[in-house]
Amino acid sequence: MENIISVHELTKSFDGNKSLDGMSFDVKKGEIFGFLGPSGAGKTTTIKILTGQILPTSGEVSVMGKGPKQLNHTSHLKHIGVMTDSSGLYDRLSIYENLKLYTSLYDVPQPKEKIEEVLSLVDLNEELRKPVSKLSKGMTQRVILARALLHEPELLFLDEPTASLDPASQRWIHEGLRQLNQRGTTIFLTTHDMEEAETLCNRVAFLHDGAVKEMEQPRSLRRKYSDNTFTIQLDDGKTYVINQGKSGAGRAASLLETDRVTAVYSNEPTLGDIFVDITGRELI
Ligand SMILES: Nc1ncnc2c1ncn2[C@@H]1O[C@H](COP(=O)(O)OP(=O)(O)OP(=O)(O)O)[C@@H](O)[C@H]1O
Numbered sequence: 644m645e646n647i648i649s650v651h652e653l654t655k656s657f658d659g660n661k662s663l664d665g666m667s668f669d670v671k672k673g674e675i676f677g678f679l680g681p682s683g684a685g686k687t688t689t690i691k692i693l694t695g696q697i698l699p700t701s702g703e704v705s706v707m708g709k710g711p712k713q714l715n716h717t718s719h720l721k722h723i724g725v726m727t728d729s730s731g732l733y734d735r736l737s738i739y740e741n742l743k744l745y746t747s748l749y750d751v752p753q754p755k756e757k758i759e760e761v762l763s764l765v766d767l768n769e770e771l772r773k774p775v776s777k778l779s780k781g782m783t784q785r786v787i788l789a790r791a792l793l794h795e796p797e798l799l800f801l802d803e804p805t806a807s808l809d810p811a812s813q814r815w816i817h818e819g820l821r822q823l824n825q826r827g828t829t830i831f832l833t834t835h836d837m838e839e840a841e842t843l844c845n846r847v848a849f850l851h852d853g854a855v856k857e858m859e860q861p862r863s864l865r866r867k868y869s870d871n872t873f874t875i876q877l878d879d880g881k882t883y884v885i886n887q888g889k890s891g892a893g894r895a896a897s898l899l900e901t902d903r904v905t906a907v908y909s910n911e912p913t914l915g916d917i918f919v920d921i922t923g924r925e926l927i
Pocket residue numbers: 657658662680681682683684685686687688689
């Protein structure tokens with residue numbers, strides 16, 4: 644599949660300290676790509692370079708065929724969306740008025756219909772007359788996502804879109820992102836949240852000390868780091884770790900024949916376990 648982003652041996656130094664140190668990865672057109680790393684790993688710095696807010700120190704960067712110096716050109720920005728913490732919403736204006744301003748800026752055709760459509764994607768249709776100053780954090784994040792959806796960007800960047808949000812807002816944001824992705828938008832998101840990465844992302848990159856340490860589909864990563872066993876639990880609470888495949892089949896069959904099995908569960912590691920395995924650090 645075609646790469647929409649490719650990054651090779653990227654470095655970024657601030658005052659002589661390397662925040663990114665030989666970072667390489669690519670994002671395929673049409674995928675939801677998760678960029679996972681603990682605080683300080685370099686996620687925001689990478690997004691800033693990919694969205695033309697800062698320039699790299701060295702290395703190659705291509706976003707939709709454009710190099711680092713072209714990424715802040717208006718003609719390019721029309722094709723991308725960026726959702727970060729700094730909202731840029733007008734507090735005294737209503738949700739609807741904020742989105743209306745944005746549709747004018749981006750020449751969105753049929754603005755009224757489009758605003759209603761994006762607000763229903765994030766379940767805010769009932770609130771459209773509310774001023775932004777009266778919204779909860781979760782609602783504000785949903786408005787920011789709705790705004791990013793208005794011009795249906797080809798590529799959307801999100802920096803921790805659901806950090807410290809309530810579960811309902813998280814769900815609406817995930818749903819909005821899935822729908823947008825189904826319509827063809829490639830999504831690049833950073834997160835600390837392994838569950839979010841697992842449910843939402845086609846591929847994830849694990850980031851540590853300014854470089855990518857692993858890049859795979861979540862399912863392939865779990866298989867790769869699996870010890871290829873599963874566990875059988877009996878009614879007295881005793882557990883038996885069984886090898887997958889032929890070598891464990893006889894043992895599993897004899898346990899099942901006892902009629903005392905209460906649970907069978909997988910021992911595949913979670914993405915969080917794998918991250919600790921690779922980096923020796925928790926992803927928090
Ligand atoms: N403008 C700057 N000046 C100096 N150092 C910076 C600057 N921006 C980032 N850094 C440093 O670069 C490193 C990576 O920061 P970055 O914000 O990219 O991490 P992050 O993975 O996004 O972290 P978080 O999850 O906490 O947002 C950190 O050590 C940070 O202090």
